[in-house]
Amino acid sequence: MDHIQTMSTNITLPEAFTTTAHHISIYFQKLIQLIEFIPGGAIIIRYIKSSHKNDPFRTFLELILVIFAIRYFTTKRYESKKRGFVKLSEKEVKELVDEWEPEPLVLPVTAKEQWRLDAIPIVEKPGYDSKLKLQETSQSLVNLASVNFLNLSNDEQTTAEAKRIIRQNGVGACGPPNFYGNQDIHIDLEQNICKFFGVEGCVLYGQDFATTQSVLPSFLKRGDYVIADAGINISIQKALLLSRANVTYYNHNDLNHLEDILKEFDEEVYKYEKGPIPRKFIVTEGLFANTGDIPYLPKLIELKTKHKYRLFVDETLSIGSLGKSGRGVSELFGIPVTQVDIIVGSLATSLNAAGGFCIGDHVMTYHQRIGSLAYCFSASLPAYVTKVASTVLHIIDSNKNEKGESQILSSLHSKISAFYNLISKDQPLSKLITVTSSPESPIVHLQLNSTIRTALGLPASYTGIGSEIGRRNKLGISDKFIEELNNEEKLLQYIINLVKSRGILITRSTFTISQESLAVLPHLKICINDGVSKDELTNAFNVIKSEVTTALTGLTADGFQNL
Amino acid sequence: MSTESREITPITSASTTTTTTHTFSPETQELKQQRRHRSSSIISHVEEETFEEKIDQEATPNLNSEWVHSKGAWVIHIVIVIFLKVFYNLVPGVTNEWSWSLTNATYVIGSYIMFHYVKGIPWEFNSGAYDNLTMWEQLDSGDFYTPSKKFLVGVPIWLFLCTTHYSHYDLQSFVINLIICAVGVVPKLPIFDRLRITFF
Numbered sequence: 001m002d003h004i005q006t007m008s009t010n011i012t013l014p015e016a017f018t019t020t021a022h023h024i025s026i027y028f029q030k031l032i033q034l035i036e037f038i039p040g041g042a043i044i045i046r047y048i049k050s051s052h053k054n055d056p057f058r059t060f061l062e063l064i065l066v067i068f069a070i071r072y073f074t075t076k077r078y079e080s081k082k083r084g085f086v087k088l089s090e091k092e093v094k095e096l097v098d099e100w101e102p103e104p105l106v107l108p109v110t111a112k113e114q115w116r117l118d119a120i121p122i123v124e125k126p127g128y129d130s131k132l133k134l135q136e137t138s139q140s141l142v143n144l145a146s147v148n149f150l151n152l153s154n155d156e157q158t159t160a161e162a163k164r165i166i167r168q169n170g171v172g173a174c175g176p177p178n179f180y181g182n183q184d185i186h187i188d189l190e191q192n193i194c195k196f197f198g199v200e201g202c203v204l205y206g207q208d209f210a211t212t213q214s215v216l217p218s219f220l221k222r223g224d225y226v227i228a229d230a231g232i233n234i235s236i237q238k239a240l241l242l243s244r245a246n247v248t249y250y251n252h253n254d255l256n257h258l259e260d261i262l263k264e265f266d267e268e269v270y271k272y273e274k275g276p277i278p279r280k281f282i283v284t285e286g287l288f289a290n291t292g293d294i295p296y297l298p299k300l301i302e303l304k305t306k307h308k309y310r311l312f313v314d315e316t317l318s319i320g321s322l323g324k325s326g327r328g329v330s331e332l333f334g335i336p337v338t339q340v341d342i343i344v345g346s347l348a349t350s351l352n353a354a355g356g357f358c359i360g361d362h363v364m365t366y367h368q369r370i371g372s373l374a375y376c377f378s379a380s381l382p383a384y385v386t387k388v389a390s391t392v393l394h395i396i397d398s399n400k401n402e403k404g405e406s407q408i409l410s411s412l413h414s415k416i417s418a419f420y421n422l423i424s425k426d427q428p429l430s431k432l433i434t435v436t437s438s439p440e441s442p443i444v445h446l447q448l449n450s451t452i453r454t455a456l457g458l459p460a461s462y463t464g465i466g467s468e469i470g471r472r473n474k475l476g477i478s479d480k481f482i483e484e485l486n487n488e489e490k491l492l493q494y495i496i497n498l499v500k501s502r503g504i505l506i507t508r509s510t511f512t513i514s515q516e517s518l519a520v521l522p523h524l525k526i527c528i529n530d531g532v533s534k535d536e537l538t539n540a541f542n543v544i545k546s547e548v549t550t551a552l553t554g555l556t557a558d559g560f561q562n563l
Numbered sequence: 564m565s566t567e568s569r570e571i572t573p574i575t576s577a578s579t580t581t582t583t584t585h586t587f588s589p590e591t592q593e594l595k596q597q598r599r600h601r602s603s604s605i606i607s608h609v610e611e612e613t614f615e616e617k618i619d620q621e622a623t624p625n626l627n628s629e630w631v632h633s634k635g636a637w638v639i640h641i642v643i644v645i646f647l648k649v650f651y652n653l654v655p656g657v658t659n660e661w662s663w664s665l666t667n668a669t670y671v672i673g674s675y676i677m678f679h680y681v682k683g684i685p686w687e688f689n690s691g692a693y694d695n696l697t698m699w700e701q702l703d704s705g706d707f708y709t710p711s712k713k714f715l716v717g718v719p720i721w722l723f724l725c726t727t728h729y730s731h732y733d734l735q736s737f738v739i740n741l742i743i744c745a746v747g748v749v750p751k752l753p754i755f756d757r758l759r760i761t762f763f
Contacts, residue, residue, distance in 0.1 A: 047728070058737060062724065065744075069720045075708045222616075222691035244615070244690040274761075275682075371687075 103478060112486060119493045121505065128153045130531025132505060141500065142536050144526045145507035147349045149321045149442045150408055151531030152392050158352060161391045165384040173380035177204070178369070181380030189386040193357055196393050197327060197337045201365030203358045204386070206378045208346035211356030212314055213239040214374030215344055218367065220245040220279060225269070227261055227309070228283040229253065230518055231291050236283060236314055237517055245281075249518070252291070255299045258282070262307040280309045286318030286329035286343075290509065290520055292437025292445035294322070297333045301340075310341040320350020321412065321442045324405040326396050332440060347381075353389035355381045412530045415537055416442055419528055422541045429545050432552045436523065445509075446524040448488070448552075457557045458484050463511075464519035473514065480514040487560040489522050491551065494563045496524070498547040504540045609695050609757040619692035620704070627684040627693070628701040631711050640718050644670055660730035667726045667740050671719055671747035678715070679750045699750070700757060707753045719747030 035041040048059070088096070109117060121141075124133040128146035133139065152158055165185065175181035186204055193202040205211040212235045220226065220243035228240060231252035240247045248265075250258040270278075282304050284295050297313075304311045315328040323331025328345070330337045337343065342360050347353040358368060368375050399407040420439045423429065423446075432452060437445040448458070462485045463469045472480060492508040499506055509523045526544070528537065612620065630636055647669050651662040678699040683691065693701055703709040723744035730736045749755060 058727075061741070062727070065720060065723070069717060072708070072716055073713050077706055077708045079706050217690070221687065222694055244619070244692075 110481070113481070115490055115493060119497065121500065130529050139503070141503055141505040142532055142540060143505050144528065144532065144540060145505045146529065147317065147443070147527055148352060149350045149412060149527070149529050150326075150352070150392070150396070151529045152395060153352045155352075155395070157395065158388050158391045161387050162384045165387040169383035171382050171384065173382055175379060176377055177375055177380045183380075183383050185383045185386050185390075186380060189390045190357075192390050192393050193359060196397065197343075197359055199337055199359045200362040201360060203365050203368045203372070203375055204347075204381060205356040205358070205374050206354075206381055207374070208316060208348050208354075208356030209235050210374045210378065211344050211346070211358060212236050213242055214372045214378075215342065215358050215368065216240065216281075216283070216312065217243040218372040219243075219342075219364075220281065224279040224281070225265065226281045226283055227258060227265070229285065229288075229295065231288050231293075232283065232285055232518065233289040233314070233316075234512065234516055235316075236285070238515070240283065241517075245279075252288075253293060253295055255296060255303065258300075259303055262303060262309070266307060280307075281312050282309045283312045284314075286313050286315035287322060287438075287441055287443075289317060291523075292441045292443050292525075294318070294329060294332070294438045294440060297329055297335055297340075301335060304341075311339075312342045312344070313340050314344050316344070316346040316356070317349055317443065319345040320392075320396070321409075322440055324403070324409060324413075325400060326350065326406060326409050347385070347389045351389045351392045353381070353385045353392070355385065355389075408530060412442065412528070413440070415530070415532065415534060416440065416528050418534055419526070419537045419541060420444060422538065423526075423544075426545060429548065432548055433524070442528050444526040444528065446526070446548075447521055448491075452552060452555075453488075455557075456487075456555065456560075458488055461519035461521060463513060463516040467519070469513055469516070482513070485513065485522070490560065490563050491555075492522055492524055495547055495551045498551060499543055502543045502547070504543050506540075506544065605760060605762060607759045607761070609700075609759060612692075616692050619689045623689055625684070625693065625701055625704075626686075626688070628698055628703075631702060631715075637711075637714055640670075640715075644718075644722060660733060660736055663726040663730045664736050664740055664743075667719075667722050668743050670722060671743045674715070674719070675746055675750070696757075705756070707756070712751065716748060716751050719744055722747075 032045055036045055122135045123141075124135050124138070128143065128148040130143050130148075130151050132141045132143045134141065146153075169183060169185065173181045173183065173186075177186070190202040190204055194200065205214065216236070216239040220240075222244045224243070224245040226240055226243070226245045226247045228236070228247055228249050229252055230249040248261060250261050282300065284300065287294055300311060303309070313329065318332075319328040320326045322329050325331065327337060328343070330340055330343075337359070338361070340360075342358065342364060344356060344358050347355045347357060358365060370376065396406050396408060401407065417439060420435075420437075420441075423444060424435045424439070430449075432449055433446045434449050435444060436447050437443060448456075453460075459467070461467055462482060468482055469480060489508065496506055496508060506524060506526050509520075509525055511520055511522070526540070532540075644666060647666040648662065651657055651665045652659075654662075657665070679697050682697050683694040684701075696705075699712075702711060723740055726740045727737050730740075
C-alpha cells in the first residue's frame with residue numbers, strides 16, 4: 001500500500017502523457033494489423049504512412065477533407081426552395097379537380113351585345129372593291145371601309161397574273177420557306193421589294209399580324225431596352241411582351257417626352273450596366289392603326305443616332321399609301337428608307353396580297369432566316385399571292401413622272417387631302433367629333449368630342465393603366481364586358497348604320513379589349529381609296545356630317561337605350 | 564404573365580421638368596432590376612427569378628447544362644486530368660512536383676471559369692432566362708447534392724490528395740494546392756449558391 005502511494009506521487013505529468021501515448025500506439029498498431037487483413041488495406045496503410053511524414057497537422061487537414069467529401073457524397077439531394085410551387089397531395093389534387101367547373105370556351109352572345117353580330121354587312125361578291133352590293137337588299141354601297149387604298153384588288157392585270165400563277169404553281173406553298181416553301185416567285189418578290197425600296201434585304205412572312213411578333217423577339221431578349229410609343233397597335237404590344245425586353249412607353253407621338261426618357265436612361269440606367277452592352281430599340285408605327293397619325297420621323301432619326309438606338313417602324317398601313325411613290329413614312333419626310341433600321345410592312349393592305357415582310361440591311365434580314373420563328377416554322381405564302389404583290393409594286397412604279405411621283409398615288413393623295421380639308425375644317429362638326437388622324441392618312445379617324453364623351457359619362461380610356469379592363473385583367477376576372485364601351489361602340493355602329501342606309505359604307509375600330517394593354521378609344525374610320533371619285537367623297541362627307549349630327553345632337557346618357 | 568411586375572414604375576427623374584407622365588409602363592419590368600446593378604457592395608445575392616423567368620426556364624430543357632449528366636462528360640474530367648499531367652511532364656524543366664501542381668491548378672481554374680465565372684447560355688433559345696446564372700446554378704435547375712454535383716465536387720478533392728501525395732508533401736506546394744483546391748470546392752457549396760463577389 002505504502003509503496004504504491006509513493007509511486008503515484010512520483011509520476012510527473014509528461015510521463016503520464018508518454019504512457020498513455022504508448023498504450024494508444026499499441027492499440028493503434030493492432031488496428032493497423034487488423035486493417036492490413038482487409039483486402040486493399042495494406043495500400044491504405046502505406047498511403048497514410050507515406051503521407052504522414054511526421055506532420056500530424058497536415059494529416060489532420062487531409063483527414064478533414066476526406067470526411068467532408070464523404071459527408072458531401074452521402075447527403076441526400078434536396079431541391080432549392082426557389083421554385084415557388086405548392087406541392088399538393090394526391091387527395092388534394094383530386095378534390096381540386098372535382099371542384100373545378102370549367103367556364104364555357106365561348107360565352108353565349110348576350111342580348112346587350114347581339115347588335116355586334118347583326119351589324120356585319122354581307123356583300124354579294126368577294127373582294128374589297130370601291131363599289132359593293134349588299135347580299136340581301138342588293139343595295140349599292142360606296143366602300144369606305146377597306147384598306148385597299150390603291151383599289152387594285154380587282155385590277156385586270158393583277159387578277160390575270162394571279163390566274164396564270166394558279167395554273168402554273170397551284171394554290172399552296174406547302175411548307176415553311178426553309179423547307180421547300182420558297183419558290184422562284186417568292187425570291188422574285190423579295191428582290192422586287194428590295195429594288196422598290198432600295199434596301200439590301202427583305203424577308204417575306206406568311207401573315208402580317210405575326211410579322212412584328214416574330215421579328216422583334218428575334219432581336220430582343222431579357223435585359224434589352226425598348227422605348228416604345230404609347231399608341232402602338234396590339235401586334236407590336238404582343239411582340240414586345242414576347243421579346244421579354246424592358247419596355248418603357250413615351251406619350252403618344254410626344255418626341256420631347258421620348259428625348260427626356262432617352263436622356264434619363266443614359267444617365268440613370270446604362271451607366272450602371274455591367275456585362276455586355278444591351279440592345280436598345282425605339283419602336284413606333286409609320287401610320288398609327290389606333291389613331292391614324294404619323295410620327296415626325298426626322299426627329300426620331302436624329303434622336304436614335306444621338307442616343308445610339310435602333311429604330312423599328314411598323315409600316316403596315318403606310319407602305320403603299322404614304323409618300324409620293326408609296327415608299328411609306330420615310331418617303332413622306334424625304335428620308336432614305338435605309339435610315340430606319342428595321343421596317344416591317346404588310347402585303348395585305350395597299351399591295352392587295354397577303355402576308356408581311358421585313359426590310360433592312362443584309363445582316364439584319366439574314367439573321368431572320370434562321371432566327372425568326374415565323375419564318376422558320378410558318379408556311380410560306382401561296383405563289384399567286386406573292387405574284388399579285390409583285391404586280392402591284394410594278395403598277396405603282398410603272399406610271400411615275402419625272403419628279404418620281406407615282407400617278408396612282410398622287411391621285412389618292414389629292415382625294416385624301418380634299419376629304420380631310422372638308423371634314424377637319426367644318427366648324428359645326430368639330431363640336432361633335434375630333435379628327436385624330438394626320439392630313440396625309442388614308443384612314444380618317446373620327447373620335448367623339450371630349451365634351452360629348454364627358455356629357456355621356458364615358459371614361460377617358462377603357463384600357464391601359466388604371467382602367468377598368470386593367471383592373472379586371474389583374475384580378476383575373478374573365479368577364480370583360482363594359483357597359484360604357486358597349487354603349488359607345490353601339491353609338492358608333494348606329495351612325496355607321498345610318499350612313500350605310502344612304503349608300504356609304506364606313507367602319508369603326510375594333511379591339512380585342514381584354515388583350516389591349518395601352519389606352520385605346522373606339523373611332524369611326526373612313527378609309528379613302530383610289531376607286532372613289534372626288535364627287536362621291538364630297539357626297540360621303542355630307543352624308544356623314546348630317547348623320548353624325550342627327551345621331552349626336554341631343555343625345556344623353558339615357559339615350560343609349562334607344563339606339 | 565406576372566401581375567406584380569406590371570406596377571407603374573415612375574423613373575426617378577433628377578430633373579423636375581419631366582415629372583408630367585411616366586404613367587405608361589404596363590409591360591415595364593420593375594426598374595428595380597436596373598437599380599440592382601447599382602448596389603455598391605462587394606457581396607451580393609442573385610434575386611429569385613420572376614414568375615415569367617421561371618416559366619421560360621422550364622419551357623425547354625436547358626441544353627447548356629443537360630450534357631453534364633452524361634457518362635462521357637464524367638469520364639472526360641479524368642481524361643483531361645491525365646492529358647494535362649502528361650502534357651506538363653513533357654514540358655522540359657518541370658519537376659514532378661510542379662507538374663502535379665500545375666495540373667491541379669489548370670484543371671481547377673478551367674472548371675472555375677466554366678462553372679462559376681461565365682453566366683448565361685452561349686446561344687439563344689429562351690429569351691435570356693438564364694442570363695444571371697452561372698452554369699453551376701443552372702445544373703439540375705439549382706438543386707443541391709445531385710449525382711453530377713457530387714462528382715464535380717469530388718474531382719478537385721481527389722486531385723488535391725493525389726497532388727500532395729505525389730509531390731512528396733513539400734510544404735510550399737501543399738499550401739498552394741490547398742488554396743487551389745479551395746477555389747475548386749468552396750464555390751460549389753450550397754451556402755455560396757447565387758452569391759456574387761464583385762470587386763470592380
